[in-house]
Amino acid sequence: MNNITNGTTATPVNELWDGILLLSVFGTIDSARSKEMMETMLAKVVQTSAKVIVLDILGVAVVDSAVANHLLKIGRATKLIGADTIISGISPEVAVTLVELGIDLEATITTANLSDALQLAFDRTGYTIEQSK
């Protein structure tokens, strides 16, 4: 499902590794977009038996309460069907904004960048990354 709305591109959900899915989000997240993201995500989790979803929001300009609410809902729905969500790409500006807004991201795990999220995802799925000598 590829859908372009208002300068926004819906990136497909990628199976990054065994049990790990990645969805990079760019642009704005409105209610239609979030609904589509949730559906695509849930279908992919079921299809791949994924354990961890990494939702990278570095490309999302404004994370307001509506967006946060959408992200929380996606996290809750995926949790229910059996996968944990890590939200990565929390830029310093977004971090400050979330704190000032007063948003409680509940049990959601957040990381500043994608590599921290991947490290956590690998831990969760039982993989260790090692550099060959």
Added chain:
Amino acid sequence: MYANRNILVLTVPADITSTDIAHLYDEISSVAATGGLQGVVVDCSKILAADTIQARRVFRVAKLARLYRLSAVFCCIREGVATALVELDFKPGDVQTATTVDQAMQQLERPDVNLAAS
């Protein structure tokens, strides 16, 4: 309902009445009493629709399991059920979930990789 590798697998009936849940409680209590149990898998695949009251009822099984120092993993919750519950503003909190029964069992055997606890 069967116990495998010291893991008790229970299936939640479609209706999720309080009597249904009481049966699950009884099952856990009686198996836990015999000892050697490692954890409980709660298979939710039969559930086709659930409201938040029913969902809370199901997830309370984890609380009972904890009284016996057992972890419970809920699995096979259908996509439609999950989306509907989220729309009803249901918050699963820190329960353990898995997509399949096998995965739930693996999770109980490797409790060290619980992301929520890290």
Added chain:
Amino acid sequence: MMYVPIDAEEDIARAVAMTEEAMSAEGFGLTQRRMMATAVSELATNAYVHATKGAVTIARLGGTGGSGIEVTVEDQGPGIKDLEQAMVDGYSTAGSLGVGLPGAQRLADEFSIHSTADKGTVAVVRAWLV
């Protein structure tokens, strides 16, 4: 001065982008821009969600106190019944997070809101370059 009518959900993103642009032109840094843009997003979303439509006006502020940006978000909706309660964190009549108004107040340097039953709501946020 820029004027953006809010008639559809995508108009909110437009108002937000224009706020960022205007602030960028004034020389505001990224953090301040994002904070203000998010405040505008909250207010414009309120106009759209709670009053079905509204309008956003973006204006430059000059003068002795330094330069700044002022964004006015207004609507002719039902008005806010209990403004004091609406400003409390977690209060929402829409089953939402209920942080929009108190959040916008914290995100902006200056915040004011006026609401009249059945007439509508006007919220003004300002950011100053210091």
